Amino acid sequence: MTGPIGGMRPISTRVMNLATFLTQAARRDPDGTALVMADTIWSWSEFERRTDALAFALQSELGLRKGDRVLCQSQNCLEMMQAMFAVWRAGGVWVPANFRQTPEEVAYLTEASGARFMFCNATFPGHATACRLACPELTVLSFGGSDFAPAIEDITSRSSGQRPIIAEVDRDDPCWFFFTSGTTGRPKASVLTHGQMSFVVTNHLADLMPGLTSDDASLVVAPLSHGAGVHQLTQVARGVKTVLMPSEKFEVATVWELVREWRVSTMFTVPTILKLMVEHPSVAAADTSSLRYVIYAGAPMYRVDQQQALRVLGKVLVQYFGLGECTGNITVLPAHLHEAEDGPTARIGTCGHARTGIEIQIQDDEGHELPPGQTGEICCIGPAVFAGYYQNPEANAKSFRNGWFRTGDLGHLDEQGFLYITGRQSDMFISGGSNVYPREIEEKILTHPAINEVAVLGLPDPLWGEVGWAVCVASGPVQEDELAEFLDGKLSRYKMPKRFLFWDALPKSAYGKITKKMIREEIETRGLLAQSNATKAPA
Template sequence: MTEPIGGLNPVSTRVMNLATFLTQAARRDPDGVALVMGDARWSWREFEARADALAHALQTRFGLQKGDRVMCQSQNCMEMMQAMFAVWRAGGVWVPANFRQTPEEVAYLTQSSGAALMFCNAGFPDHAAACGVTTLVFGQADFGPSVQDITEAHLGQRPEVAVVDRDDPCWFFFTSGTTGRPKASVLTHGQMAFVVTNHLADLMPGLTGDDASLVVAPLSHGAGVHQLTQVARGVKTVLLPSERFDVAQVWDLVREWRVSTMFTVPTILKLLVEHPATAGADTSSLRYVIYAGAPMYRVDQQKALDTLGKVLVQYYGLGECTGAITVLPAHLHETGEGPNVRIGTCGHARTGIEIQIQDDQGRELPPGQTGEICVIGPAVFAGYYQNPQANAKSFRNGWFRTGDLGHMDEAGFVYITGRESDMFISGGSNVYPREIEEKILTHPAISEVAVLGIPDPLWGEVGWAVCVAHAPVSEAELTEYLGPRVSRYKLPKRFLFWDALPKSAYGKITKKMIREELEARGLLEKAPA
């Protein structure tokens, strides 16, 4: 309850349980298709009944109480979405892991979140064993009862839907752990209800039950938030039939189901655009191809626009803000040049969100000056679970500090320079790798690149560019090409050519993984622990 205002009685902070989105969709269109995976189909009525049955079992058979955390280790499947809504309905907190993590990593997430119950796909017995908690299985396995069997046994039974307040946790959204151990960002029912509304307003306006959404990224993170938004509008969700990413199959599903929305990341979008199957694909149903998770380089953005048309929507945000910081809507994506084209922006502030560029003292910087991107608004999380040190570091005067560097123009459009941890200092000058990467990618032979700051006895740090080339090119050629395009102190000292850049389970190129690969190849001394 909040404090009295002006002598009035305290007002309620009760909000809708997020699982109610599923109930509302099932009421509006009970026989409509809700979930598709391969040959399997669930109607909204079936989806609702299965979520109810599982929630009832969680409460009556497994003793789930409000606030209990429930781990999930699984690749995308229909039962994963069923479990998510069942956990919320029963009052639990959804704690999904990246399914590509090791058993030891998932055990750490289980322990640090305090989860005593786990959903686990049948293909991950070692993860279940490492976690050592009560486990319910998607599929059939000998390390726990089957969710399908549990559901069938409880069909027709309704749970006691948990009463929730605005600040009651619903989801522990783990950071990707690019530095140190992953941290659990606490997302709440009230916050997530705002994010769903904000997604519908800023990213996908006008969605209806006639739309269809194809899932090409793990439901454990941004794609899961995206699919919650689809459920809120009764949009059918189409899952890939297996975890194997097949571009031709993606386009077949887009055509078959008249897919109108997709959530992806730049590396996956790049794969979709550049695949030979795309040339003959029917993409006419697409309305919103949403990309986030990392900035998209200008040359890749232009190619995607030329291939798919003006359907791209970019958003920028961290898990701590549930993605809701900026948006660059479809009508502001441009392929050409000109005075009104803002090249390199990630968009303007999302509805209800305020952004400031701040110096290291927390003072707002004027347009054009680089500083830390800071944000306030209802999309900002409730803090890191049981981590007061991280909370103290991440908040200042009420502002959430993203750790990203950037600047803002006079019209309020934000330009990301890079992570604060990516910036390096060479000869006393700040160097922002993204600026150099953008220039390197304009060379016709380069398809991917990452620039890192490497210790140097003379300059302090110098840049190394790790490149993926699809045509012959030499280090000398790239040096000559970049000469007139970047200042001399920004020019990489070395260019390395690899067959591929290591990527995270979410398809992101991370500097931490590249640095580790440099160490593994004996090109860089291992940093002290």
């Protein structure tokens, strides 16, 4: 490694342990509200004390060593936040699972991460069993008390008042294995480090939520295992109250009641959940005056949905684009650049400009930079980029080129550096020799007043190689021929979908994303492709 001056190496790469954010918040405001779930409230001092006790037990009773991976299978709860900070404090690596995955899927994550420990909510005994079968040496602890593992509540009580040895960490020491969603194959563990995540927290505060203070409150409406967990780490860094939904069931009316009760000012969500929130009847009577930053990410938000959210909530929307590998830290479209009405100042279709400290290039297949306006692969460099995939040299070789991280997303930059995403490389299809990007088609379809959601994907066709199929969710009666006529003249002929299917709902991931892999599988399961090749039978 070459240092900044005369080839010198850095004197030190030591950085702050991420769990210190909690200690700092507890020192500043020990009696202030830290965590809320239903009728349970933890102050910052109680949050700190519980975290210390659990970290001590992990080190002293259970033998956790620096670098040990600790899996977590749980829906959102206070103990999940406690466990996350305790693992970091003790020197472990946090490995949260998507709690909606099957026992077999979580068992794979346990094996793939090499986890030695597991936190498992009491409501998931089958997951604990499957993980133990896969990894017999696994030590399991439970949230909420169970027959299958000791409860962390008992451990915390037994170790109350004890102080752990705060693990010393370097910039490149892993702190989090952030598993990809696995929409194109087996999930991969993106290795996030203490130094990287410290930058991400600072960057979130600078770019997404400037001016955040302990007077703010944050409502969690997405699983803490992924982007929402990063968001809440940022809240802890500023001593912001974290309010969890009272149950696993997502109820929009409850969201707006909690916003009113706790004067919620920030929340992180995804476009599909935000769409539900602003279209629900309860929003009409909601008090949203406390909202400052409603951050949405994880998938593009269609213009019509963006406009509706702006008209309901005002200019509080903040968009970011990123991946687990960059912890959302590639672009930002701040609140002041969101416009509800189309016009010369509205930046329609962009996901924003580069985040502070991040550089973006649009590259061709050989890695050459493309000029503004030309579509290619979105690549980036900067301190937010992960350290690579755990024990996966093949994936690392594919994901990095000349030091640039290759996102796998396609898009273009304009002259001012604003990014426009066309879609995933895997979503693009070729029809009759022409590249077709589904997002453009989806945007057009959604301008039809009866269409609520849509996904366009390329499917095999004996004549054209691939053609587009549009799977739609409609709010009222609409026919296939009617929708095709509506699009006539709005799209080039080669972009026009060959089929329009109308379903009651689109399959979504646990994080609310419309997942085209799942839609493709459902089309195959229903035998619709075979029907279409034989005759244009209705779906």
